[in-house]
Amino acid sequence: MSTRILSLITAIVMLALLPQLMGCQMSRASSRSFASMASIWSLSASFKSSFGRDRANLDEEYARDLAAVSATFVDSPVREAALVRDVTRVAEVHGISDWESADATWLGIGVGLRQAGMSEPQAVALVAQVFGDAGATRTAAALEAQ
Amino acid sequence: MGRSALLAALALLVTSAAGGTGEAPVDVVHVTANSGLAAGGHVALRIDEHAYHWEVHEHGFLVLAREEWRTFALRYGTLENRSMRLVRLDLLPDQRTRLEGALLWFWRAQQRDLAQLEALSTERRWHRHLEGADPPTLAGRGFFDRGLAADALVDPAAALGEAGELSPSERNRLTDLAAALERSIVQLVHSPRLDRGRPLLLALARHQAVMHSLSQGRFLLLDAISDQRVVLDPEASALHRDRVSEMAARMARGWRRERQALGSAPLDEPTYNQLEEIATGVHEMTAALEHGNPLRARPLGRLIPNRPGSVDPMPGARPLEGRADDAAAREAHFRAELAGRYGYDLFRNNCATEIEAVLAEVTGLDAGALAFIPAGLARDVAASDLARGTVDLPSHRRRQVAELAHRQGRLRVALRESNTWTSTVYQPSIADDAFFFFADGTPWTRPLLGTANLVYGLGQATVGLATAPFDRGRRAWSGLRGAFYSAPEMVGFSIRKGRYDLLPEPIARHSGVQVSQPQ
Numbered sequence: 131m132s133t134r135i136l137s138l139i140t141a142i143v144m145l146a147l148l149p150q151l152m153g154c155q156m157s158r159a160s161s162r163s164f165a166s167m168a169s170i171w172s173l174s175a176s177f178k179s180s181f182g183r184d185r186a187n188l189d190e191e192y193a194r195d196l197a198a199v200s201a202t203f204v205d206s207p208v209r210e211a212a213l214v215r216d217v218t219r220v221a222e223v224h225g226i227s228d229w230e231s232a233d234a235t236w237l238g239i240g241v242g243l244r245q246a247g248m249s250e251p252q253a254v255a256l257v258a259q260v261f262g263d264a265g266a267t268r269t270a271a272a273l274e275a276q
Numbered sequence: 277m278g279r280s281a282l283l284a285a286l287a288l289l290v291t292s293a294a295g296g297t298g299e300a301p302v303d304v305v306h307v308t309a310n311s312g313l314a315a316g317g318h319v320a321l322r323i324d325e326h327a328y329h330w331e332v333h334e335h336g337f338l339v340l341a342r343e344e345w346r347t348f349a350l351r352y353g354t355l356e357n358r359s360m361r362l363v364r365l366d367l368l369p370d371q372r373t374r375l376e377g378a379l380l381w382f383w384r385a386q387q388r389d390l391a392q393l394e395a396l397s398t399e400r401r402w403h404r405h406l407e408g409a410d411p412p413t414l415a416g417r418g419f420f421d422r423g424l425a426a427d428a429l430v431d432p433a434a435a436l437g438e439a440g441e442l443s444p445s446e447r448n449r450l451t452d453l454a455a456a457l458e459r460s461i462v463q464l465v466h467s468p469r470l471d472r473g474r475p476l477l478l479a480l481a482r483h484q485a486v487m488h489s490l491s492q493g494r495f496l497l498l499d500a501i502s503d504q505r506v507v508l509d510p511e512a513s514a515l516h517r518d519r520v521s522e523m524a525a526r527m528a529r530g531w532r533r534e535r536q537a538l539g540s541a542p543l544d545e546p547t548y549n550q551l552e553e554i555a556t557g558v559h560e561m562t563a564a565l566e567h568g569n570p571l572r573a574r575p576l577g578r579l580i581p582n583r584p585g586s587v588d589p590m591p592g593a594r595p596l597e598g599r600a601d602d603a604a605a606r607e608a609h610f611r612a613e614l615a616g617r618y619g620y621d622l623f624r625n626n627c628a629t630e631i632e633a634v635l636a637e638v639t640g641l642d643a644g645a646l647a648f649i650p651a652g653l654a655r656d657v658a659a660s661d662l663a664r665g666t667v668d669l670p671s672h673r674r675r676q677v678a679e680l681a682h683r684q685g686r687l688r689v690a691l692r693e694s695n696t697w698t699s700t701v702y703q704p705s706i707a708d709d710a711f712f713f714f715a716d717g718t719p720w721t722r723p724l725l726g727t728a729n730l731v732y733g734l735g736q737a738t739v740g741l742a743t744a745p746f747d748r749g750r751r752a753w754s755g756l757r758g759a760f761y762s763a764p765e766m767v768g769f770s771i772r773k774g775r776y777d778l779l780p781e782p783i784a785r786h787s788g789v790q791v792s793q794p795q
Contacts, residue, residue: 164512165707165777167573168519169355171557172526172778173347174574188546191325202380211470215391216384218471225546225578227475228460230467232545262468 200242306654403600416477418585709757726765733758
């Protein structure tokens with residue numbers, strides 16, 4: 131009898147310990163549970179406000195973020211559509227959909243390409259190839275302003 | 277200051293920050309276990325202001341997430357109430373650059389793959405549509421229905437029962453914004469950008485929203501939630517009315533605060549988007565609270581409005597024979613390919629193995645056999661030559677208890693905060709299982725506290741049998757889960773820590789997460 135109880139307790143403990151091995155959070159983006167939804171809504175309410183913060187700081191965060199991503203463009207086999215979508219993805223994280231209009235976009239891309247070892251003319255040429263001449267002009271202007 | 281001067285100042289800031297990245301912290305972050313998702317813990321890499329970590333998504337792929345460190349810390353350290361250990365790495369500048377580059381490279385490649393899968397899925401839906409199925413949707417199309425759709429706008433002032441009249445200063449800013457949107461629309465029409473359709477539709481819809489605001493004299497903003505399908509059962513909202521009510525109050529405070537803070541700054545896109553987000557939150561919570569509307573889910577991060585809508589650009593077109601099946605086969609083939617590339621595996625392909633692989637590649641880390649477990653990887657990294665030191669970030673509850681003990685006396689606070697009934701810093705989550713004692717403290721107390729928790733859980737389960745007809749077995753199930761997670765406590769392991777449904781105040785009132793930084 132006591133062996134049976136011990137086995138039962140061991141089985142329960144083993145079962146309970148199994149999750150110890152299971153790491154990695156599951157994405158809660160589409161969770162329908164109230165707790166998950168409530169936590170994400172409450173988290174969103176605490177997101178840093180754009181207001182009351184220096185506009186230049188927000189632009190700087192965006193440009194730095196884009197520079198980090200753009201630095202990896204150099205080794206990419208140039209696929210225009212893919213690189214454009216990469217910029218879109220980063221810009222949307224910062225609340226920007228029309229990123230062509232933002233000066234910080236061209237500065238971020240230019241700085242990123244320079245960080246990756248490109249010369250200014252090389253960086254501007256790559257921008258022209260992927261994003262068009264208008265983008266290249268603005269990138270050149272942003273880099274020259276440094 | 278002119279535009280060129282501003283750009284020059286910004287360039288200086290960005291390049292000086294970029295030049296200093298060799299000093300930015302790089303940590304392996306071990307997130308401890310808790311009941312629920314990722315019960316065995318989690319592991320991430322923190323590089324400067326970003327956390328990189330692999331999560332299992334609903335489609336079964338292991339996806340690299342890149343998010344702000346602050347958001348990561350709030351999710352895991354506060355809402356999930358998990359303690360974290362940061363193992364700071366001593367990397368050469370070149371190693372740091374290569375590490376971040378490798379992560380960003382993978383992130384870009386994987387996001388492209390997932391976008392490609394989505395594109396194949398859309399192609400299949402187009403062909404099925406020609407065969408008679410519903411047409412696929414187009415992002416941004418849902419805002420329009422012979423002009424702006426009636427339900428495309430949210431009205432925060434009406435939701436809050438306020439007049440919400442625009443001030444002269446707000447009117448000026450909205451007028452400037454309308455002019456900026458008009459320029460943006462023209463530029464986007466002529467843009468070489470291949471994905472310009474969505475921002476163009478958004479700019480058109482926003483322009484309409486701004487014009488409505490000006491004509492009606494109060495803020496009317498686009499509904500920022502795109503996916504209308506993921507909704508919560510209204511019964512659940514009713515059941516947890518106190519939480520919804522609290523969220524509604526927070527959203528209302530947030531809206532007033534944001535509006536007050538508008539000041540004299542120009543209303544540019546990120547700023548306007550912030551208004552859209554908070555206005556949508558106000559609308560959502562008020563509609564759930566006052567009208568019993570189903571609460572819609574929102575994803576993490578910024579909400580860019582892009583409500584999808586059906587579009588049929590080829591009315592009367594005939595199906596192309598066999599093309600729908602071909603498209604479906606291509607999609608299935610690519611999905612299988614991605615499953616092979618990104619599929620989750622408990623032992624060979626998880627959040628820890630991916631980080632181990634990238635560290636091994638960049639730094640030559642030689643981790644042990646247990647590095648596929650988050651705790652095992654963190655231990656191996658801490659013991660390696662790479663580690664410069666460790667810093668422990670206690671969970672939210674433990675931080676609060678420590679602060680109270682400092683102010684109110686150790687014994688008194690320890691006794692009061694030891695259990696879920698008398699604790700003042702812990703409000704039980706709806707998702708928590710039934711337990712009485714927090715057993716995440718001193719290890720030698722765990723068997724005793726775990727036994728008490730087991731008895732408590734079984735007791736709740738027994739009572740739950742009687743209440744099952746009234747609560748659909750919630751109490752019974754919670755009791756059983758509580759008993760289950762008590763078992764490891766009885767042998768000295770603590771998994772369950774409790775968690776929070778809402779970001780506890782006062783964190784929610786402040787803009788920044790208060791976590792101590794390693795030196």
